[in-house]
Amino acid sequence: MIKLIPRVENSTVMVLLSPLLALTLTALSAYLIFVFVLVDIPVSSVFFTLFVEPLIDSYYFSELLVKAAPLMIIGLGLSIGFRAGIWNIGAEGQYVMGGIAGSAVGLYFYNVEALWLLPLMTIAGILGGMFYAGIAAFLRIKYQVNEILVTLMLTYVAVLFLSAMLQGPLRNPSGFNFPESRIFHDSAMLPIIWEGTRLHIGLIVAIILSFVAWFGIKKHMFGMQIKISGSAPRAAKFAGFDDNKTVWYSLLISGGLAGLAGLFEAAGPAGQLTPGLPQFYGFTAIIVAFLARLHPVGVLFSALLIALSYVGGENVQIEYNLPSSITQIFQGMLLFYFLACDILIKYKVVSFKTKN
Amino acid sequence: MNESLFINIIIGISIASVPLMFAAIGELLVERSGVLNLGVEGMMIVGALLGFVVMSHTQNPYLAVLAAMAGGMAIASIFAFLTQFLLTNQVATGLALTLFGLGFAAFAGRGYTEETIQLITAVPIPYLSDIPYLGPLLFSFNPLVYLAFFMVYLVWWFLFRTKQGLILRAIGDNHDAAHAIGHNVVRYRVMAILFGGAMAGIGGAFLSLVQVPIWGEGMTAGRGWIALGLVVFASWQPFRIIFGAILFGGITILQIHAQGLNINVSAQYLSMLPYLATIVILVSLRMRLKNKTNRTVPNCLGRIFHSTT
Amino acid sequence: MSNRSLSSVVKLSILSVVLAFTSNVYADPVKAAFVYIGPTGDHGWTFAHDQGAKYVKEMMGDDVIITTVESVEENSDSERVITSLARKNDIIFTTSFGYMNPTVKVAARYPNVKFEHATGYMRPTDNISTYSARFYEGRHVIGKIAGRMTKNNVIGYIASFPIPEVIRGINSAYLAAKSVNPDIEMKIVWVYSWYDPGKEADAANALIAQGADILMQHTDSTAPMTVAEEKGVYAFGQASNMREWGKNAQLTGIIDDWGPYYLERVQAVKDGTWTSTDVFHGVDSGMVKFAPMNKSMPKDIRNEASRAIIDLSMGKIHPFTGPINKQDGSPWLAEGETPPNYPDLLTMDFYVEGIEAKYPN
Structure with a gap:
């Protein structure tokens, strides 16, 4: 028989080993699929395209970072909330609302070219996300309604709202009646930080924010409060922490960051508001947060890993004419293995004999 | 509005609601046991594929439905293993399950997009279906429609009329306490997850076996996510699943009929209604139960359980 | 030869030499x-x-x-x-x-x-x-067939998103059907999806229940065709030949070639x-083609449809030939007038007169 024994302290060895083990298992499973199911595909070059090329080719690397940036920003906010035991799983909705709010400002001042425009859009984006998550915070505090459910429900509403906005007020008046907004002017677009690529300032914002969050959690009283509220809610109460404050902060921070990411997507790679804005980033970021074990700096790396699976998977599809479903299967497996291997950090696996 | 149109609207609503009803009643049991499985969409699509594949090879509707259940269970077992034995986070694992299920079904089903099958058709119950008005309204549905209602009843009966149901609810409310008095938390939860998978599987197969005789990747088109909302809407009460499913499915159908009748509706705003209603219900539920100890939301929903003993 | 044309000949030949090398x-x-x-x-x-x-x-x-x-x-x-x-x-x-x-x-x-x-x-x-x-040329042909084949005088139209291409199709089909059957009514259902077999089937069922005995779709799945086959009404294939799913139902189909x-x-x-x-x-260059016509169609209707296809391919007719008014009664095209591609066709955002459905907003 095999049994799990909790470790007194998280194993630092395993913190490093478990992702490697997960990667190995993913690679092994992918290998089996390629060998037995897709017989005539050269496995080693597929692996190169999948795991290595996005890291060494400068264009793909830049795209990897473009894809990772929103995941970092959203994942960061979620990891703070999750630490406090506040389960905001509707970041997708807050992302969309942030995108709509920020874009609406950008479109309202469509003819204005000014330095203040982008900051104003950014603030609107953050506020849009905060407002949307704030609904869940309000309902939880006032009526003890489960925030998991409220945030999930509101996500559906947000996506429908986006569609309504693009059929209505935010539609490009000279766009042949297609449901898309106008294309933003340059002053409403995020600055590019790597010439010739789409890599925008969002990446730098994500990195700065992640260290700020790390520092905040370590040093600041609020970080302490969040940590204790999450792991020992009763103790938190005894210590005199304000429960409501934790709820408000957790949801407003995660919602605001999701909104920021939504605006960055619209004013960054997309350059306009389209029905394609929600792309599961809000949900994927939940996985990102967990892969990082809710560590704000870890989020940077797990976002890169997930982005790698997107970019690499897409390249394999292009290079070997494989169906898009292969990428999905591969991502699913990657996540399964990563989540599963994490058990080795918190628990020791011991085998023992059962008594007859 | 004439009589046959009315009956047709009812049938239309039943067809739109039943996939949601199956998936939601399964997920309801899962959530009652304290587990949140966000992978409903993934389980549904695998059910839709397997039901279709077996139907196209055997032309046997019974085998097809069984295969859909087995498919849903098989993929749910991944979730059960990861969350119950390897203690992974349920939200993340459920999302991964959705990705995996959609990918797997799309890949495995590539050879079946050209095919078509014999639909499972409605079976009017002899004699009863001849009763004027009531006959076509109550006794002329597809057998799987009756099964959906029966499953709702069965889950209610299990949860509130059997000892095992009581234990399952206790586990969902406080797994540590339930464990302390000797109940096998993990076993109950694994069973619940597998049941949820089977129900989601039939729900998906309803689309490919009853509604349209085709298979296409992504054909569940977000219904698994709606089912998740439905469980909350029903505030974890089995019979409310029926009303919720009729509301969620009904809005789609009524909106379609309204368009045909030239009644102006805004599709987007109308489609938001069920979700907003769900939030209102959550709030009113809380206001009513504020002073009672009986809380309907399973307290351990989504929390990881691990026994040290 | 004037100086000017000479110089252009020289320019041209230089250009062609350059082109040949570059x-x-x-x-x-x-x-x-x-x-x-x-x-x-x-x-x-x-x-x-x-x-x-x-x-x-x-x-x-x-x-x-x-x-x-x-x-x-x-x-x-x-x-x-x-x-x-x-x-x-x-x-x-x-x-x-x-x-x-x-x-x-x-x-x-x-x-x-x-x-x-x-x-x-x-x-x-x-x-x-x-x-x-x-594609609106294709819709013109199936509109004519539908106008003749319907017994209830009701055509059901399953539409995806209100974008110009879809609107053109609706208007073209309606005008063609109306031209052969003045009593025709067109019921339009927007499903707001390009591909959702379940919802497309729901829409098909609803339209049939409301009296439509002939379906047109501007969505991508074969679901409406399967519903038509099951319910014993007619339908038209969309984008490809969907005969496999509607052996009796498919009268013909618009094929994107x-x-x-x-x-x-x-x-x-x-x-x-x-x-x-x-x-x-359009039809003239073969980009818009048609699936084989169903043998169950009466010969004169098949002939009429073939006639329309030939006329379209020779440019003899235009599906939008005035006089046509917009839905609100305001004039769009005068007698014998045909619309330019831009802006009329490419940005079309109105129904033509006679369609009773509300334009989606």
Whole structure:
């Protein structure tokens, strides 16, 4: 028989080993699929395209970072909330609302070219996300309604709202009646930080924010409060922490960051508001947060890993004419293995004999 | 509005609601046991594929439905293993399950997009279906429609009329306490997850076996996510699943009929209604139960359980 | 010969000499790539484009290498896919409207690669072409058939999104049906999805329940056809021949035949003759074709439909020929007038007079 024994302290060895083990298992499973199911595909070059090329080719690397940036920003906010035991799983909705709010400002001042425009859009984006998550915070505090459910429900509403906005007020008046907004002017677009690529300032914002969050959690009283509220809610109460404050902060921070990411997507790679804005980033970021074990700096790396699976998977599809479903299967497996291997950090696996 | 149109609207609503009803009643049991499985969409699509594949090879509707259940269970077992034995986070694992299920079904089903099958058709119950008005309204549905209602009843009966149901609810409310008095938390939860998978599987197969005789990747088109909302809407009460499913499915159908009748509706705003209603219900539920100890939301929903003993 | 024309002859010959040396006639196989919005197995829009890609391969054999990428979302991911393809291909077909801005952006960065964007209107650089088909000509033919074949005088129309292409189809089908059957009524249901078999089937069932005995669809799945077959009403295939799903139901179908256009464009790249164009082809050039007509149709109706197809292919008729009023009664086209592509057809956002349904907002 095999049994799990909790470790007194998280194993630092395993913190490093478990992702490697997960990667190995993913690679092994992918290998089996390629060998037995897709017989005539050269496995080693597929692996190169999948795991290595996005890291060494400068264009793909830049795209990897473009894809990772929103995941970092959203994942960061979620990891703070999750630490406090506040389960905001509707970041997708807050992302969309942030995108709509920020874009609406950008479109309202469509003819204005000014330095203040982008900051104003950014603030609107953050506020849009905060407002949307704030609904869940309000309902939880006032009526003890489960925030998991409220945030999930509101996500559906947000996506429908986006569609309504693009059929209505935010539609490009000279766009042949297609449901898309106008294309933003340059002053409403995020600055590019790597010439010739789409890599925008969002990446730098994500990195700065992640260290700020790390520092905040370590040093600041609020970080302490969040940590204790999450792991020992009763103790938190005894210590005199304000429960409501934790709820408000957790949801407003995660919602605001999701909104920021939504605006960055619209004013960054997309350059306009389209029905394609929600792309599961809000949900994927939940996985990102967990892969990082809710560590704000870890989020940077797990976002890169997930982005790698997107970019690499897409390249394999292009290079070997494989169906898009292969990428999905591969991502699913990657996540399964990563989540599963994490058990080795918190628990020791011991085998023992059962008594007859 | 004439009589046959009315009956047709009812049938239309039943067809739109039943996939949601199956998936939601399964997920309801899962959530009652304290587990949140966000992978409903993934389980549904695998059910839709397997039901279709077996139907196209055997032309046997019974085998097809069984295969859909087995498919849903098989993929749910991944979730059960990861969350119950390897203690992974349920939200993340459920999302991964959705990705995996959609990918797997799309890949495995590539050879079946050209095919078509014999639909499972409605079976009017002899004699009863001849009763004027009531006959076509109550006794002329597809057998799987009756099964959906029966499953709702069965889950209610299990949860509130059997000892095992009581234990399952206790586990969902406080797994540590339930464990302390000797109940096998993990076993109950694994069973619940597998049941949820089977129900989601039939729900998906309803689309490919009853509604349209085709298979296409992504054909569940977000219904698994709606089912998740439905469980909350029903505030974890089995019979409310029926009303919720009729509301969620009904809005789609009524909106379609309204368009045909030239009644102006805004599709987007109308489609938001069920979700907003769900939030209102959550709030009113809380206001009513504020002073009672009986809380309907399973307290351990989504929390990881691990026994040290 | 005047001086001016002489100089232009000289210029031309110099130009042709220069062209002969600079234009890159490909000795290697041409690399052509296709970006699809849906899965190739949808039997609708994407399926039809994929058939076109296969046709190119079949005709050019080793002279072409084809890459296809399916299910590419219309978001910022599509720009990456298009860029990745631009790095390795000579010509790229982006086959959905939502790829317009990404295509434009990538084209600006890869001036040596040719881009072909379906259903769009932006060609800011000279390495982009746009192409689309006059599907409303197809709708004209099926509209005539529907007007004759319906017994209840009700046509059910399953529509996706209110964009000009879909609106054109509705108006064209309605006008054609009305021209042969003044009592015709058209019921329109918007499902706000290109591909949701369940919802498309719901819409088909609802329309049939409301009296429609003939269905048209502007969505991509075969679901409405299967419903029509089951309920014993008629329907028309969309984008591809859907006879497999409606042996009795399918009267004919509008087939998107992109193959010859794709072949021509890829061949042009190989020959070094590719230039930026804006193509809006119809029945005349074979971009819009028809599935075989159902034998159950009376002979005179089949003849009438064939007549319409021939007239369209010879340019003798235009589906939108005045006098036509808009739904609110305001005049659109005067007697004998036909509309220009821009803005009338390409931005169409109104129903024509006689349609009772409310225009979606």
